[in-house]
Amino acid sequence: MEPFDEIRQRLAAIEQEESVSIFYACESGSRAWGFPSANSDYDVRFLYVRKPDWYLSIDVEDQRDVIERPILDEYDVNGWDLRKALKLLRKSNPPLLEWLNSPIIYSEDSSISARFKALVPHCYSPIACTYHYLQMAKGNFREYLKGDTVSVKKYFYVLRPLLAIQWIEQSNEVVPTEFGVLVNNLIPVGNLRDEIESLIERKKLGDELKREPRIETISHFIESEMTRLSDKIIDKRDDKPSMDVLNAVFRDILRESEG
Numbered sequence: 001m002e003p004f005d006e007i008r009q010r011l012a013a014i015e016q017e018e019s020v021s022i023f024y025a026c027e028s029g030s031r032a033w034g035f036p037s038a039n040s041d042y043d044v045r046f047l048y049v050r051k052p053d054w055y056l057s058i059d060v061e062d063q064r065d066v067i068e069r070p071i072l073d074e075y076d077v078n079g080w081d082l083r084k085a086l087k088l089l090r091k092s093n094p095p096l097l098e099w100l101n102s103p104i105i106y107s108e109d110s111s112i113s114a115r116f117k118a119l120v121p122h123c124y125s126p127i128a129c130t131y132h133y134l135q136m137a138k139g140n141f142r143e144y145l146k147g148d149t150v151s152v153k154k155y156f157y158v159l160r161p162l163l164a165i166q167w168i169e170q171s172n173e174v175v176p177t178e179f180g181v182l183v184n185n186l187i188p189v190g191n192l193r194d195e196i197e198s199l200i201e202r203k204k205l206g207d208e209l210k211r212e213p214r215i216e217t218i219s220h221f222i223e224s225e226m227t228r229l230s231d232k233i234i235d236k237r238d239d240k241p242s243m244d245v246l247n248a249v250f251r252d253i254l255r256e257s258e259g
Contacts, residue, residue, distance in 0.1 A: 007044055007106050010069070010077055018067055020048040021257050022079065023112040027104035028095070030203075033160070033179040034103075038206040041071065044106065045099050046079035047116070049257045055083065082253060085116070086246050092125035094132045094164075094175070101177040112253050119249060122241045126168045129175065131234045133161035133168075141226055145219065153209035155199060155218055162225045163187075191217050 001009070011025050029043035030036045048067065054060070065081040080088070080096075088096050100117055137158050144154035156179070163182040164175040176182060179200075187193045195217045203209055 003042060004106065007042060007075065007077070010075065011044075011046060011107055014046075014067060014069070014077070014079075015048075018048075020050050020067070021109075022046045022048045022107060023082075023109040023253075023257070024100075024116070025079070025106040025108070026099050026102035027106070028099055028102060032098070032102045032104055032177050033156075035156070035179060035200045035203050037203050039074070041074045041076045044075065044077040046077075046107075047082060047085050047099075048079050049082040049112070049253060052254050052258060055254070082116075082250065086119075086250055089116075089119055089123045090240050090243075090246055092123055092128040094129050097124070097129070097174055098177045101174065103178055112256055115249055115253055115256075119241075119246065120174065122245060124174055125240075126172050127234060130165055130168050130232075133164045133175075134229060134232070134234065137161040137165070137226065137229075141222065145214070145222065148214060149211050150214045150219070151210065152199070152212045152215070153203070155215070155222075156203075158222055159196065159218070162222065162229075165229065166225075192221050 007025075011022055014020070015022055025044060025046035026032070027043060028045045030040050031042065046067075054063070057063075065084040066078060067081075068078040069075075085096060097120065100120065140154055140157040140161075144151040145158055160179055160182065163179075163186050166186050167173070167175050167182060170186075183193060183196055187196065195215055199209070199215070199218070
C-alpha cells in the first residue's frame with residue numbers, strides 16, 4: 001500500500017476507535033522540511049474534534065486531549081484535540097504553526113480547517129516564536145555542535161531555528177515550514193549555501209550524518225549568529241488575542257462538526 005493510502009487508512013481507524021473527527025492531518029519533521037532520508041519515519045500530526053457532550057462534562061480538564069499511537073513500522077501518528085490546539089494557537093506555538101504550513105497534507109475538512117487557520121493572523125506573535133527558536137538553537141548548539149567533532153545531523157536543528165529568527169526579523173511573518181525556502185531566501189549564493197545544500201543531499205541519499213569533524217563554513221555561520229543573538233533581549237510578555245474570539249470559533253467548529 002502506498003504511504004498516503006496507509007496514512008489515510010490509519011487516520012480513518014483512529015476516527016472510528018476514538019469517536020473523533022479529524023479535520024486536519026499533515027506531515028511534520030524532515031519530510032515536511034524537505035530533506036527526508038531513505039529511512040525517515042512519516043511523522044503524521046493531526047487536529048481533531050470530539051462530540052459536543054465530551055466538552056460539556058465537569059471533568060473535561062482531567063481528560064486526555066491528545067491521541068497517540070505507538071510508532072509502527074515507519075509511521076509516527078499523533079494529534080491534538082481542538083480545545084488544546086486553540087489554546088496553543090493563542091500562544092503562537094511554533095510547532096502548531098509549522099503543521100498548519102506543512103507542504104504535505106494527508107486530509108483536511110476545508111471548511112473547519114479554514115476557520116481554524118483564519119485565527120493565525122490574530123494569534124501569531126513574532127516575540128513568542130523568536131523566543132522559542134532561540135532556545136531551540138541554544139540547546140542544540142550547546143548539546144551537539146561544540147568542539148572539533150560534532151553530530152553533523154544536528155546542524156539542521158540549529159540552522160533551521162537560526163534562519164527562522166532571521167525570517168522573523170526581516171519579515172515579521174510566520175516562518176515557512178520548508179527548510180529550502182529559508183535557505184533560498186536568506187543564504188546568499190556562495191560557500192555557505194553550497195555546504196548546506198551538500199549536507200541536505202547527503203541526508204537525502206541516506207548518509208547517517210553521525211559524528212564527524214565540524215564543517216567550518218557552517219560552524220562559523222552558526223557561531224556568528226549565536227554571538228549576535230546572545231545579547232538579544234526578548235520580552236516574553238506579549239499581548240494575546242481575546243478568548244472571546246477563540247471561544248466563538250470553538251463553538252462554530254463544534255456546531256459544524258455535528259452537522
